[in-house]
Amino acid sequence: MNYLLGKLKALARSRLLGPAILLMLPACSHAVPLSPAITPSQAQAQVPLNVGVLYTPELTEYEHRGGKMGDTWIFPLGSASVELFDQTWGQAFRSALPVGSRPPLASGSRNLAAVIEPRIEAFDFHLPMIKTGTYTAEITYRFVLYALSGDPVASWTVTGEGAQRGQFGFDFSRWPGEAADLAMEDAAQKFVAGLKRIPEVRRWLRSKGALIAQVLPWVSTDE
Amino acid sequence: MRSNPLYLTLVVSLVLLASGCASYTPSSAPVPDASAIQLKQANRGVEAGADVYVEEERQKAIFDANLDEAGVIAIQVLAKNKTKRRMLVRPTDMVLTLQNGRAISTAGVNSVVNKVGEDGSVVGAALAFGIIGMLAASSAEEEARTARTEDYKHKAFKEVTLAPGQSGHGFVFFIPPPGTPDFNHATLRVRFVDSDTAKSRSVQLALRDLGFVKAEKKGAEKTEKYDN
Numbered sequence: 001m002n003y004l005l006g007k008l009k010a011l012a013r014s015r016l017l018g019p020a021i022l023l024m025l026p027a028c029s030h031a032v033p034l035s036p037a038i039t040p041s042q043a044q045a046q047v048p049l050n051v052g053v054l055y056t057p058e059l060t061e062y063e064h065r066g067g068k069m070g071d072t073w074i075f076p077l078g079s080a081s082v083e084l085f086d087q088t089w090g091q092a093f094r095s096a097l098p099v100g101s102r103p104p105l106a107s108g109s110r111n112l113a114a115v116i117e118p119r120i121e122a123f124d125f126h127l128p129m130i131k132t133g134t135y136t137a138e139i140t141y142r143f144v145l146y147a148l149s150g151d152p153v154a155s156w157t158v159t160g161e162g163a164q165r166g167q168f169g170f171d172f173s174r175w176p177g178e179a180a181d182l183a184m185e186d187a188a189q190k191f192v193a194g195l196k197r198i199p200e201v202r203r204w205l206r207s208k209g210a211l212i213a214q215v216l217p218w219v220s221t222d223e
Numbered sequence: 224m225r226s227n228p229l230y231l232t233l234v235v236s237l238v239l240l241a242s243g244c245a246s247y248t249p250s251s252a253p254v255p256d257a258s259a260i261q262l263k264q265a266n267r268g269v270e271a272g273a274d275v276y277v278e279e280e281r282q283k284a285i286f287d288a289n290l291d292e293a294g295v296i297a298i299q300v301l302a303k304n305k306t307k308r309r310m311l312v313r314p315t316d317m318v319l320t321l322q323n324g325r326a327i328s329t330a331g332v333n334s335v336v337n338k339v340g341e342d343g344s345v346v347g348a349a350l351a352f353g354i355i356g357m358l359a360a361s362s363a364e365e366e367a368r369t370a371r372t373e374d375y376k377h378k379a380f381k382e383v384t385l386a387p388g389q390s391g392h393g394f395v396f397f398i399p400p401p402g403t404p405d406f407n408h409a410t411l412r413v414r415f416v417d418s419d420t421a422k423s424r425s426v427q428l429a430l431r432d433l434g435f436v437k438a439e440k441k442g443a444e445k446t447e448k449y450d451n
Contacts, residue, residue: 124334126368129361138333140315154421157315159331199311203421 029072032177034080036184038087041192046092049208051145052099052115053089055082064123073127073173075180077120077139085118088188092195103150113208114153115146121157125176131166135179138162141187145201154200160187254378255285257301257392264426268306271413271426274299276394277434285378285394287371288339295330295338296397296435302413304385309418312391314380316414319397319430321406330398332375338398340368384418399435406435 062078089096096116099105103115122140138161145154162182166175195201260272276282276297282290290297300317304310319327380393399406411428 121328122331122334124331124337126333126337126340128365130357133361133365136333138331140328140331156313157328159315161331161333199416199418199421 027070027072028172029074030173030176032073032075032173032180034076034177034180034184036080036084036181036188038084038091038185038188038192041091041189046090046094047195047205048094049113049205050095050097050111051089051093052103052105052112053085053096054099054102054115054117055085056117056119059119062120066125068125068127071172073125073176075123075125075177077123077180077184080181081118081120081141081184084184084188088192089116091192103146103148105148112148114148114204117144117146118142119144123180125180127176128166131168131175134163134165135175136161136163137176137179137183139180139183139187141191143191145204147204153204154198156198156200158187158190158194160184160190162186254393255299257299257390260299260301262428262430263301264428265305266426267424268304269310269415269424269426270301270303270305271411271428272301272303273411273413273428273430275430275433277432286339286375290335290339290396291434293335293338294398295335296399296433297394298397298411298430299392299394300380300411300413301390301392302380302383302385302415303390304387304415307387308420309387310385310415311382311418312380312385312413312415313382314393314395315382316412316416317380317395318412320410320412321403322408323404323406325403327397327399327403330396332372332379332396334398335375335396336368336372340371385415403435407431407433409433 060078060082062076062081064073064075064077066073066075097112099112099115102117105112105115119142120139121142123138125137126135128134138159140157140159142155142157144152147153160183162179162185164175164179164182196205255274257272257274260274262274263270263272265271276285276290276299279289279291282288282297286297296319300314302312314329317329321327375394378394380391380395383391385391409430411430412425413428414423414425416423
């Protein structure tokens with residue numbers, strides 16, 4: 001008896017009690033619905049340049065599978081990110097056209113000033129123990145900006161955070177999904193707001209500004 | 224009897240005592256003085272220093288957690304600008320490179336909190352004290368988690384533009400991904416970017432005695448310890 005009690009105490013001390021109990025329950029797999037959307041911002045001036053956008057298969061097919069509370073949670077972050085970025089580029093640049101590869105590009109790139117490639121660098125989420133608690137998520141994107149020659153001009157990361165309070169009900173995936181949506185949206189807004197503060201991007205803009213000023217003298221990219 | 228506030232108070236107090244870990248005191252330790260950092264390197268007018276929090280006592284004093292057990296490496300970083308130009312230092316530019324060439328990026332504070340957080344106490348409270356216990360423990364867990372997150376954010380190295388003569392410091396966290404082999408040495412790169420010209424320079428710091436043991440192995444060791 002004492003032996004069993006000791007074992008139980010050791011299990012509790014090791015914080016394995018919760019997971020041990022959860023392991024006894026049947027494990028489920030949850031496909032988390034995602035639908036992030038960026039709010040149009042009036043405050044940020046667009047970069048007056050056209051860019052190409054490269055969505056690699058690593059991004060578009062990116063899925064995060066995380067085990068929490070004995071279940072598997074599947075976040076289709078790649079497709080959701082593409083959906084979000086398609087709304088975001090218009091706030092950041094004059095125009096954005098999809099391209100199929102990293103530069104140098106074969107043809108049709110004459111009007112482009114650069115190519116930008118978003119990547120998902122990290123994602124994590126937290127589930128509360130009861131459904132009315134707070135669900136949180138954090139995502140880090142890396143953006144790589146390439147000159148048309150193919151040389152990387154800038155590479156930087158943006159991290160977004162999301163927190164969403166849940167509600168009682170039978171829907172298990174909604175609240176983690178909403179927390180992830182908020183994290184992605186936060187990252188997209190930070191991308192737009194911070195783009196022109198990245199020194200490497202500013203240098204690139206200056207170089208392009210000088211070029212534009214020769215052709216279109218009324219366009220200014222002064223900070 | 225069961226609706227008696229005294230009974231509720233008693234249950235909540237018992238739950239909090241029993242769960243124990245669902246509390247966090249962010250004011251327990253401020254960010255340590257970075258000028259005491261021993262390991263420093265300079266490169267063309269910029270200087271970086273690093274202090275790896277390997278010891279469990281130091282981890283518990285600053286983070287109220289055993290980061291090593293959670294598979295998190297915490298490093299206090301000092302960045303000094305001795306040039307005449309403004310220099311940007313971003314924690315996301317800091318990279319830990321292992322001897323096998325594998326590069327690990329910094330982890331976000333929420334990810335760190337997820338690793339070391341308060342999980343685990345609520346199930347025990349539910350078993351012991353039923354639904355009231357679970358609600359109380361869950362609420363306490365959430366409060367502790369929020370406090371921990373805010374405190375870690377406060378102590379983290381934040382993106383900073385250093386004016387000439389200025390310095391910045393704070394903690395950066397690395398979470399080696401699953402499958403990372405054990406390692407003892409690594410190199411930390413701290414990058415400084417000229418705010419105006421975007422030219423960068425980096426400082427490499429050779430870190431010793433990290434003693435990183437992969438999480439899977441730690442779990443096994445721990446189980447063995449409790450078996451004995």
